[in-house]
Amino acid sequence: xxxxxxxxxxxxxxxxGCYLQVPQEEHIGRMIVIDESLVGSWxxxxxxxxxxxxxxxxxxxxxxxxxxxxxxxxxxxARQALLLAGLLDDVPxxxxxxxxxxxxxxxxxxxxxxxxxxxxxxxxxRPLVIEIAAAIGLNAEDLDQLFISAAAL
Numbered sequence: 301x302x303x304x305x306x307x308x309x310x311x312x313x314x315x316x317g318c319y320l321q322v323p324q325e326e327h328i329g330r331m332i333v334i335d336e337s338l339v340g341s342w343x344x345x346x347x348x349x350x351x352x353x354x355x356x357x358x359x360x361x362x363x364x365x366x367x368x369x370x371x372x373x374x375x376x377x378a379r380q381a382l383l384l385a386g387l388l389d390d391v392p393x394x395x396x397x398x399x400x401x402x403x404x405x406x407x408x409x410x411x412x413x414x415x416x417x418x419x420x421x422x423x424x425x426r427p428l429v430i431e432i433a434a435a436i437g438l439n440a441e442d443l444d445q446l447f448i449s450a451a452a453l
Contacts, residue, residue: 305339306331307354309347315354318342371424373450378422381450387436391416394435 308317308327318339323331332347332354345354373381382388395412399405415428422429424447433443 304333305336306333307338307342307345307347308332309351313347313349313351314357315342315345315347367448369424369444370447370451372421373447375420375422377450377453380453381446384449385446387438390436391432394432397435398431 303321304323305320306318306323306327307315308319308331310316310330317327318334319327330351332352334342334354338345338354342354344357346357347353348355379388382391395409395416398412399409412428412432416432424443430440430443433446438446
């Protein structure tokens with residue numbers, strides 16, 4: 301057997317080489333003979349299902365971009381997102397639970413109430429936001445998703 305123009309394929313049908321040579325022993329069983337017209341563009345093809353020819357490969361699908369977690373959202377957005385998540389009424393309860401019976405605990409509750417009631421924006425990285433989120437059952441990923449949802453409102 302003389303030189304042959306062929307491509308080799310992987311188990312999933314992707315092409316991994318193009319050759320003009322006497323077929324190598326390790327290529328036998330995973331090669332497809334092609335004509336000269338495909339030499340320059342063999343990377344755009346894949347093995348067909350029967351593995352006896354090639355077909356145009358579909359372009360790789362674009363992965364969905366990772367959503368960006370906003371650094372802050374408005375008071376309205378935050379409250380609406382909490383309402384839609386069924387958590388709005390849990391926030392005042394979580395704030396009240398910050399009181400540990402000490403004067404410092406009472407001060408912490410008042411500071412949190414002022415922040416909750418008077419903030420025009422809520423910042424994702426703010427320690428109180430993270431603490432209240434945990435108190436209402438949100439982990440970091442849940443809080444990120446809540447901020448993403450809020451920003452869309």
